[in-house]
Structures are given as structure tokens and as C-alpha cells.
Amino acid sequence: MENKEFILCKYGEIVLKGLNKGQFEKALLGTVKTRLADLGEFKIYYAQSTLYIEPMSAECDIREALGRVKTVFGIATVTRALAVKKDIDEIIKYAKTYIPPFLKDAATFKVEGKRSDKSFPLTSPELAAKVGEAILEVLPTCKVNVNDPEALVRVEIREEYAFLHANAERGAGGIPYGTSGKALLLLSGGIDSPVAGYMTAKRGAYLEALHFESIPYTSQMAKEKVLTLAKKLCAYIGRVRVNIVSLTAIQEQIKRLANEDYFTLLLRRSMMRIACRVANMHRCDVLVTGESLGQVASQTMKALTVTDDAANIPVFRPCIGLDKEEIVKAARSIGTFDTSIIPYEDCCTVFTPKHPKTQPELIKVLEEEKKIDFIRLEEEALASMENRLISLY
Numbered sequence: 061m062e063n064k065e066f067i068l069c070k071y072g073e074i075v076l077k078g079l080n081k082g083q084f085e086k087a088l089l090g091t092v093k094t095r096l097a098d099l100g101e102f103k104i105y106y107a108q109s110t111l112y113i114e115p116m117s118a119e120c121d122i123r124e125a126l127g128r129v130k131t132v133f134g135i136a137t138v139t140r141a142l143a144v145k146k147d148i149d150e151i152i153k154y155a156k157t158y159i160p161p162f163l164k165d166a167a168t169f170k171v172e173g174k175r176s177d178k179s180f181p182l183t184s185p186e187l188a189a190k191v192g193e194a195i196l197e198v199l200p201t202c203k204v205n206v207n208d209p210e211a212l213v214r215v216e217i218r219e220e221y222a223f224l225h226a227n228a229e230r231g232a233g234g235i236p237y238g239t240s241g242k243a244l245l246l247l248s249g250g251i252d253s254p255v256a257g258y259m260t261a262k263r264g265a266y267l268e269a270l271h272f273e274s275i276p277y278t279s280q281m282a283k284e285k286v287l288t289l290a291k292k293l294c295a296y297i298g299r300v301r302v303n304i305v306s307l308t309a310i311q312e313q314i315k316r317l318a319n320e321d322y323f324t325l326l327l328r329r330s331m332m333r334i335a336c337r338v339a340n341m342h343r344c345d346v347l348v349t350g351e352s353l354g355q356v357a358s359q360t361m362k363a364l365t366v367t368d369d370a371a372n373i374p375v376f377r378p379c380i381g382l383d384k385e386e387i388v389k390a391a392r393s394i395g396t397f398d399t400s401i402i403p404y405e406d407c408c409t410v411f412t413p414k415h416p417k418t419q420p421e422l423i424k425v426l427e428e429e430k431k432i433d434f435i436r437l438e439e440e441a442l443a444s445m446e447n448r449l450i451s452l453y
């Protein structure tokens with residue numbers, strides 16, 4: 061038998077799913093297949109809470125494949141693993157050659173054995189001990205530390221092969237993309253909304269995006285920046301449609317007719333109404349925003365209540381309890397931060413009032429709202445909606 065390297069992906073929360081587990085596994089399998097489609101012929105299948113990725117030719121780009129599966133939601137750990145014959149002598153032979161390069165920076169290691177195939181003659185601890193001895197023979201300066209090892213080596217006796225691997229890497233976690241329903245992400249060019257989108261997608265929601273522009277008050281470059289952010293999110297979600305609606309006429313009317321203190325609230329309510337219509341068009345069940353409690357005047361509890369009153373579907377705000385610093389940290393780790401900080405105007409920052417209402421009363425907001433023909437303006441804004449399909453490759 062020729063030995064080859066597989067990629068093994070261990071599930072995250074899917075393992076906790078009961079009768080529905082198959083549905084989540086199927087979704088995960090579908091995502092991984094799509095994500096690796098252009099990297100050569102792989103056989104991809106699942107068994108025993110593990111997704112197996114087996115290269116079927118020498119042309120398969122296994123390094124790139126590993127990088128890509130690390131961004132797939134639903135996977136807790138990923139590792140390259142050598143498949144060897146289920147024979148202890150073979151396992152020892154390959155443990156001596158395959159494992160040492162992974163331990164070159166480690167002073168201590170531990171071997172864990174796992175035997176899914178109970179007919180294998182050695183128990184898991186016996187197997188681990190044998191492999192540990194073999195590694196020590198070739199790496200005499202390395203020490204075994206079972207309590208706090210720097211490197212973890214695993215030998216797993218599975219259905220078809222025994223697998224050897226060391227130092228599995230963390231996957232993206234979460235649950236498979238598209239298994240929790242569909243959400244419409246209100247995507248601005250800021251730091252918060254891409255993070256909110258990522259968090260929602262990580263919990264399995266399929267994302268559709270909506271961006272509001274306000275040309276000439278916002279620029280073409282601001283829109284391009286948002287599309288770049290959408291593309292960065294595609295590292296995790298593969299593809300996303302960005303719907304683009306112009307708020308120019310609505311903002312001009314608000315500025316002309318409403319009391320300045322209410323500009324932002326009226327605008328945000330209008331954004332919510334339009335977003336609900338777009339959500340309905342694309343069968344999204346919820347809206348998602350990057351709002352965080354108390355971050356700005358429009359994000360106080362009272363202001364958010366006034367905003368929510370204009371929405372007829374739930375508004376998810378995954379960043380609600382995060383400090384700015386925590387959102388920035390998340391934005392850096394998902395790769396959106398550097399784009400988000402490029403300075404461009406957002407529709408929410410044009411015509412901002414000097415004294416925005418932080419404790420607005422809904423009744424007064426509704427009075428102000430009557431001054432403007434929002435029904436007609438929103439209809440017109442929706443009629444000229446465009447969309448762009450963004451995908452990773």
C-alpha cells in the first residue's frame with residue numbers, strides 16, 4: 061500500500077447534534093467540496109465525527125486545501141495525517157519518519173492512541189506507548205510529558221487505515237454554513253458590521269448583504285470598500301450577494317423637512333423598513349447589524365427601541381455586548397480590520413445632527429416621520445436597487 065497524507069477535520073458542535081446530525085454533516089460536506097473544487101481531485105467523506113479529505117492524485121494542492129478548510133464553519137480542528145496499514149510494525153516504522161519533523165520545535169510531547177476499530181490487537185494506551193517509544197528512539201532529546209506537552213501526537217486506528225498526525229490546528233468552529241436559516245446583513249464600511257456578519261455566519265446563518273449608499277455625499281470608493289469587505293467575508297462564506305440601495309433622496313428630504321435632532325433616527329428607521337423589504341424579497345428571516353449598546357447616540361437602548369419599531373422582522377445584533385476593543389480584535393482576526401479603517405464617508409455620517417436624541421420618545425419620532433413621504437421615497441429607492449455577486453475565487 062502506498063502511504064498518503066489525508067486531511068482530517070474533527071467536528072465542532074455537530075457532535076452534539078442528535079437526530080439532525082446527518083443534515084449538518086451533509087451541509088459541511090457540501091461546503092468543503094465546493095471550497096476545494098479547484099484544487100484537484102479529492103475524495104471527501106465523513107465517518108465517526110470526522111471529515112476525511114483524501115487526495116486522489118499527486119496534483120492535489122493539499123497545503124492550500126488545509127488553509128481553506130480552516131475557514132469552514134463546523135470544523136473544530138484540522139490536521140494533515142499519514143494513512144498507514146493497520147499493522148503495528150508499519151505504524152511504528154512510519155511514526156519514526158513522519159512525526160519527527162512536526163516535533164522539531166517541541167521539547168516535550170505526548171502520544172494519544174485511539175482505537176475506533178476494536179479488533180485491533182493493542183489497546184489505545186498500549187498503542188500510544190509503542191509509538192511514544194518509537195519517537196524517542198529517533199528524537200532522544202525530546203521528552204514525554206503527559207500533563208502539559210508542547211506537542212500532541214495522535215495515532216488513530218480507524219476503519220480503513222491507521223492515521224498518524226501531530227499538532228492539529230484549530231478550525232473555524234461554529235456550525236455549518238447555511239444550516240440556521242438566512243439573514244440579511246446590513247453591511248457598512250465600518251469595523252462592526254463585518255464582525256457581526258462573521259459571527260452570525262459562524263452560527264450557521266446563510267448571509268445576504270445590504271449596503272446603503274448616498275452618492276454624491278458618499279463616494280464610489282466607499283462602495284468599493286464595502287465590496288472588498290464582502291469579499292473578505294467570502295473567505296468564510298464562499299460567496300455573498302450585496303444589494304445596494306441609494307438613500308440620497310431620502311436623506312435630502314429628511315434634511316429639508318425634519319427637525320435636525322431626529323435626522324439619524326428617521327434615517328435609521330427608513331433603513332430598517334427598506335431592509336425588511338429586501339429581506340422579504342430574498343427570504344431572509346432576520347436582519348443583522350453591527351450595533352453595540354451605548355457605542356453612539358443611535359445605539360442607546362431607547363434609540364435601538366425606536367429603530368426596532370420600524371422593523372417587522374427580528375434584528376440580530378451580535379456585537380451588542382462587545383466593547384469596541386473586542387470588536388477591533390475580532391475584525392483583525394477575521395481579516396477585515398485593515399479595509400474597515402480606510403476612511404470614507406458612510407451614509408450614517410452625512411447630515412449628522414449636532415445634538416442627536418439619545419433618549420428619544422417614539423411618539424415624537426413618529427410625529428417627525430409624518431413630515432416626509434417615506435412610502436414613496438422608499439419605493440423609489442427599492443426600485444433602483446442594484447446587486448453585486450461577490451465570491452472568493
Ligand code: ATP
Pocket residue numbers: 245246247248249250251252253254270271272273348349350351355356358406407408
Ligand atoms: P460599523 O462599524 O459597522 O459601520 P458603526 O458603529 O459605525 O458600525 P453606525 O454607523 O451607527 O455604527 O451603524 C450601525 C449599524 O448600521 C452598522 O453596524 C450596520 O449594520 C448598519 N449600517 C450603517 N451604515 C450602513 C450602510 N451604509 N449600509 C448598510 N448598513 C449600514
Ligand code: MG
Pocket residue numbers: 248249250251406408
Ligand atoms: Mg458605520
